[in-house]
Amino acid sequence: MMQVIRYPDRNSWEELLKRPVFDNSSLEKTVTNVLQDVKQNGDAAVKKYTEQFDKVNLENFKVSKEEFAAASKLVSAELKKAIQQAKNNITKFHEAQKEKVKIIETTKGVKCWRKSVAIDKVGLYIPGGSAPLFSTILMLGIPAKLAGCKEIILCTPPDVNPAILYTAQLVGIKKVFKIGGVQAIGAMAYGTETVSKVYKIFGPGNQYVTCAKQLINKEGIAIDMPAGPSEVAVWADKTCVPAFVAADLLSQAEHGADSQVILISTDENVIQRVQTEINLQVNALSRKEIALKALANSKAILVKNTKEAIEIINEYAPEHLIISCKNEDALAAKITNAGSIFLGNYSPESAGDYASGTNHTLPTNGYAKSYSGVSLDSFVKKITFQKLTKQGIKNIGKTVELMAAAEGLDAHARAASIRSKYKK
């Protein structure tokens, strides 16, 4: 069961809100070796590790047209319809993130603007295993397509679940490779005979994949964000429905034994009623054992007042925050650190995980203090432009010259003055 912490002292918050620490350093050597091998030996190394780790011997990693067609037949019509609705909503929300070019004349004759330009080549990693995360293909593939990325490749370990292939096809990803783990990250980072090198890699993964992403990031390949176990904080008052809150906490707890679940309330009665509901609901879950382990690491925190609730949430910076309180909009306005916020009694986290339209790739581990979730922005660079007329450089030339001279940069000053003085 969740541990109840009553009125914790401010000084204890940091310790209380700490995430489990995962020290990658013991994996680093293994991961580096696999990456280096893939860098040097390409497909041959990928093949070797696929045999070793996935126990599959593949002649061809690339998913064929026939495999796509076969997968499509294995997905039920009702699941297809569901995926289509999710796709529509995610598309609507991310399409609205397109930025119009605004030309700003900062000084007469000096026009500046910025333009979003797709990252040419991106790679998506979708883990395999017990939960085939085809929903993540929607969350990464849709904005990649909307941004206009020319080359989108997807790696996922064999055997590939049909829903993964169906969803990839639906969002228009044609290059899917049956490659998992560190070897997949290496293939996308360095390129092999069959997998082309990309400029940015997205997607979740286990600790090995996370470590591989960190290492290739150090070499200059961008990644979506640092990763950590999923987490939710629910802030509830007496207007909440305890059965809903319990369902939300359990939906996070079932992700993994390392998932974090936090309940915050100013009302001890709410905490008790939610705990009772958890006990009632947990038995019905197929992933009960996982959920119970996650709950054992989780906390129900009783705080003095609304102000303290806001402070503790901002200090925790949850990936997901559900506000099941009266005046939820006004309370949400005070939250400065969170990945995604779910307002009111009818907005479960799972709505955002699949179908509300927001992106489910969000900052964990307190990174919501400085990182945003994945959005259309994640798939573009914003290039700035400036165009000066002859009068424009005259209007700011003196400023450029004085500042450059004060910084000791003569040639910078000259590049402006040579133009200002030009007689033609």
Add this chain to the structure above:
Amino acid sequence: MMQVIRYPDRNSWEELLKRPVFDNSSLEKTVTNVLQDVKQNGDAAVKKYTEQFDKVNLENFKVSKEEFAAASKLVSAELKKAIQQAKNNITKFHEAQKEKVKIIETTKGVKCWRKSVAIDKVGLYIPGGSAPLFSTILMLGIPAKLAGCKEIILCTPPDVNPAILYTAQLVGIKKVFKIGGVQAIGAMAYGTETVSKVYKIFGPGNQYVTCAKQLINKEGIAIDMPAGPSEVAVWADKTCVPAFVAADLLSQAEHGADSQVILISTDENVIQRVQTEINLQVNALSRKEIALKALANSKAILVKNTKEAIEIINEYAPEHLIISCKNEDALAAKITNAGSIFLGNYSPESAGDYASGTNHTLPTNGYAKSYSGVSLDSFVKKITFQKLTKQGIKNIGKTVELMAAAEGLDAHARAASIRSKYKK
């Protein structure tokens, strides 16, 4: 002088466009030790390293009101006016990057939106040394203020140039600390008795500072972007003014012996005339020796046609790109990889470095393939929100349930179904 490469074969581009490689790994141990010392011993460690590296013995790192006032008197009225014009233009350009909240109803009863929220605490690092980069304070401090960051701290090594203190004060940064190098990055990352811990660190620096930023980034503190030596590519045709192109190439070359300068043209005559101009202009520079060293590493590349020019520029992904060609706007539309683009004969890079309004903190080293320069976005997180009505969760509940079930996540499905079925 610049080496001229005539019609390089496509296969040779990768090698040709390679940046000098800086291997940080030899510094990593030293840098780690300093960081750990600052983490454990706070101000005492900062004081020790300030004595050791900066040869200054300080009782108090924080710049006092008196020091600010004294600095202001040492900056000339005309430089103040210049800094003010730059500030106005940078403010105008970055203010236009504010994003309005748009509420998207993705399905009836399902409303989603995102809101930019300032990163609470940010740290700016401004190097000292020969060139006091007060312009970088404008480029980082103005968007930090516009974003609404609550705590903005600035570290810069002693002795601090008056223009740095004047500019910090002008943009409203009150907490300036006379701390440089790795110890500054450590102080901002971990906090000390006098310097508070921040969530994101911005600013340029030498290889030690860069290495320190990489290391603290691995620990979860965000950084602006990976760093590398500054660079410019100039694409010129016969409509260019060779004296201007030479001035631009030299203004980049004077930055440092490791700066990269690339000239691209389809016209060999243009390359010759620019080289001649460089010879004429270089002697007038106070940083002539540095510029000559940088030029020795630099290249003038003669390409077959416009198409090839575009391809080679996109492959190089320059931090700065100047297009001194006819139809510069149409050509710029084909560029997908660059930090900032300068259009036409009257838009020198130095205009953007100081005063056009665009940000001069830009991706180097080919990172323009996947990273944007600093903007207002760099100082905010974009938090997403969703609010569903009871009808809203009914409208997408089935989709959530089906997708969650297909991913093997029961409790996710239940969090939706328990609401859809709720009878109150």
